[in-house]
Amino acid sequence: MELRIVKIDLPKDANLILGQAHFIKTVEDLAEALVNAVPNIKFGLSFCEASGPCLVRHEGNDEELRTAAAQRAFELGCGHSFLIFIRNAYPVNVLAHVKKVPEVCTIYSATANPLEVIVAETSQGRGIVGVIDGFKSKGVETTSDIKERRMFLRKIGYKFS
Numbered sequence: 001m002e003l004r005i006v007k008i009d010l011p012k013d014a015n016l017i018l019g020q021a022h023f024i025k026t027v028e029d030l031a032e033a034l035v036n037a038v039p040n041i042k043f044g045l046s047f048c049e050a051s052g053p054c055l056v057r058h059e060g061n062d063e064e065l066r067t068a069a070a071q072r073a074f075e076l077g078c079g080h081s082f083l084i085f086i087r088n089a090y091p092v093n094v095l096a097h098v099k100k101v102p103e104v105c106t107i108y109s110a111t112a113n114p115l116e117v118i119v120a121e122t123s124q125g126r127g128i129v130g131v132i133d134g135f136k137s138k139g140v141e142t143t144s145d146i147k148e149r150r151m152f153l154r155k156i157g158y159k160f161s
Contacts, residue, residue: 008115017084021103031059037097042087044069050079
């Protein structure tokens with residue numbers, strides 16, 4: 001077995017969701033879940049098929065995001081993993097819908113941070129061991145940091161009072 005790191009570069013101003021599913025119709029079901037959650041969402045998604053032709057399946061309504069999702073998934077090459085790039089929404093807006101897709105087994109990450117995926121490769125194939133989401137913690141928030149966090153959430157409309 002060999003361990004490697006696969007860096008997932010995000011398109012500009014995009015967020016991503018990385019997960020594991022189990023069936024070829026995952027691609028269409030995830031696309032429907034995204035537009036049902038946020039009708040004006042822009043997305044590209046991909047799914048690494050783990051049997052048969054073992055293709056990277058892809059869908060989306062934004063060609064840049066769709067192409068990027070397919071390319072990054074091919075670089076990742078882990079069977080039954082899926083990758084979603086989104087704009088005009090945050091993962092928090094769609095994650096519950098994504099998790100309810102019957103084929104979805106797990107979510108590894110939902111982020112806009114730089115992402116590294118720890119991949120194990122054997123003679124059979126590749127699998128996701130874990131993820132490095134963003135950077136190491138630099139400290140514990142102060143009273144001032146708490147105030148800034150609370151103000152930011154209200155500024156972007158996620159809290160009202």
